Amino acid sequence: MAKRKRSEQSMGDALNEILGKGPLSRGLDKVRVAEAWNAVMGPAIEKYTDRIYLENQTLYVSLSSSVLREELSYGREKIVRLLNEQLEKELVKELVLR
Template identity: 40%
Template sequence: MRHGTTSIGDALREFLNKSRMKPRLTEVRIQENWEDIMGKTIARYTSGIQLIDGKLIITTTVAPLKQELSYSKDKIIKLVNEKLGENVVKEVIIR
């Protein structure tokens, strides 16, 4: 690559990192990878995943799953952040 030039991938990555779209795109990435991160059973019984200001909000109507997820908040943070390759999730809220 010549001096002073940037690849399209690098330019796009830089644009997205500075863009207001980044939080929404990160949320979509979490939603798309939710089954890989948490497994099929948990993914099947969670009805919503949102990311708002570093808070991952997980919605489920299954009471035992709510309890299990409440006990696993630190693990969920670790798994999601590892999957994304950056520290985006700071807190988990179960609804």
């Protein structure tokens, strides 16, 4: 029977190790992007946001207001930069407003 290595690490380090790899991290990134959108854009835009999802580093946002969609389309690069700053890593490369 093989002996187990006995190494101690904090619970936080263990969770970061587990969540930092594989499909769990991708799923958490999707949730974090939606939270970052709401934090960066604020409650006024949040109430017009119907659906947010991240796919292949492209963030798709469905908005219920065509006027708001047009206004936000002028600042796409700035919004992407602000989202990545909020997330503290570059998850979003492109923003598609629908």
